[in-house]
Amino acid sequence: MATIKDVAARAGVAVGTASRVLSGSPQTSADSRSRVLAAARELGYIAHGPARSLRRARTDVLGLLVSDIRSPFFSELAHAAEQEARARGYTLLLANANEDAEQADAVLDAFASQRIDGLLLSPQGPRTPRLEALLAAKLPIVLLNRAIEGVDAPLYGTDNAGGVAQALAWLQRRGHRDVAFIGGPEGFSTGAERHDAYLAGREAHGISTDDALIDAGDFLADGAAEAMLRVLDRGVRPTAVFGANNQTTLGAMRAMRERLGAEAASRIEVVSFDDVEWFAFTSPPVSAVRNDAPAIGRAGVRGLLDLIDGGTAASQRIATSFVDRSEGGRA
Amino acid sequence: MATIKDVAARAGVAVGTASRVLSGSPQTSADSRSRVLAAARELGYIAHGPARSLRRARTDVLGLLVSDIRSPFFSELAHAAEQEARARGYTLLLANANEDAEQADAVLDAFASQRIDGLLLSPQGPRTPRLEALLAAKLPIVLLNRAIEGVDAPLYGTDNAGGVAQALAWLQRRGHRDVAFIGGPEGFSTGAERHDAYLAGREAHGISTDDALIDAGDFLADGAAEAMLRVLDRGVRPTAVFGANNQTTLGAMRAMRERLGAEAASRIEVVSFDDVEWFAFTSPPVSAVRNDAPAIGRAGVRGLLDLIDGGTAASQRIATSFVDRSEGGRA
DNA sequence: AACGCTCATGGAAACGATTCCATGACGGAA
């Protein structure tokens, strides 16, 4: 592999000059510029990133730590974040924590060792020692989707209250009064925000305030199915169900089918937080509040780069959109 | 941030000694070992990756270039590959090419600049100049899922022929004679292999060899829908449809619903290459050949590490499994 | 004609680690 020394030798200049040309310093003559660039092209020179990082004390690498890249939300977010980062001259290093604090810490160690310039973090749970260390080292950090208590970093996430309001408006338009709500764990800010917004808004949208209609799972299909069974076993018969995320909706639908039969279940309208493309193909089709994951990813990267450049960045709630798949609906 | 010099100073030894301790060289006394480790712990020392890479001439970083991380196949593959890499002490750098050769080249440049130790490549199309350069530089490379003409690198991918055989066996068990097959582009080895295997095997499984039942799309929903419409407009009335990947199946189902109505469409059994979880919730449910994306990712990483360690690696076809979601089926 | 300024350049230091080499301590064998 050619080094800058080879380039300089071939161009007949000193390495300092070659470096200045290649990094676009204005302190260069047209003559050396052309000769250095020609030499670099001829040798297929590609700068040695680690060496550059060593000297410059920055790596132009951002780290993105998510709980599980396999979830559509995160894969869309990661995709958009990578595009944005690359467009700004940064490389995005992606890692999974697998909902496991130990693994998250291992990743943070690896990030620290790579000397990333900034971190986009979708927090699992509370703060860990590694995270403390990074905070103490003043590494620029932004949070995605969930807050962490006592961590003062800008947060980029879904506008949960706004999304719930969209779902409530739709339920009202569809004339539902008896609506089952299956929430998520209160421990997640996401779960709590959606739950609170629903409770706060239901009455104004003509929805029954009977708490027998409400239960919560763990944001996973199995837990949600159990919650839905509990609701049904209380004897209430909702005409619509609102699932607080996509897995929750999945579990709720399974439970309804199990308890009421496929035919009866398909007459209960379903609305979900988190849209997935296959909601169009279920029976009944599921209307949904759509997270703008790409916008969150892009906003996160932009905020992080502002921080890195020494500026400030403000938290941002990204608006959701609503996909109406009901019989009379638009889609 | 603490450097190894700080650690050495605090431990009262020379940097060389500190380095030997920290990198586990046997040439160290118990005394200096304990003092260096204590000093490192007290200072929260984390080695500077770029500096280490510079001197060692390796980075312990692998690059993974996929066309689109948002596809479930790649996100599962990437997830497994990252786990495997991390378990072996490597970091995985993930990038998207977005089906765009220019972007792929930009990524390869970035990888080259980072001096990755090896590349896992899911090829888009033909070879590009950057790829040539990397091959010429003897960078260890493995291919995922698709071959590239004239590139001699081990290939880790789905056993397409085996998967088609599983689908054919299922079609036979279900007693289907008139089966529509919607294939993918011949340009992709994936598409060609599945198509060929189907043509070769259908007769032996009691399936009509009427080519009016066969058409091909572009592996995307819209193209597949058009292909399915062409089939139906030829007047044939299949009792089952076989889609060559998940998007293809999606498009075919849409086309059937459009042409025949929801009710008639739901009586046509569907089998797909590429399983997705929501195939359980469509009407009719879709039985599917399941790619073992995680196994492919793991095998790819293992093969690549073998190459990096100077050994050899052999191409591997990863077996598929079959998910039977038909009425009488197991699932 | 002399002076001063700008500016491109060469050379060298620096970044933080690893690794080579020489040295000295120590222990065992004769």
Add this chain to the structure above:
DNA sequence: TTCCGTCATGGAATCGTTTCCATGAGCGTT
């Protein structure tokens, strides 16, 4: 007791860049 070998250690070179500093050329001004 002397000698040799082993082995931990300190110090220095090295990896490929960037950046600082000093130098000298060239040019315009007085």
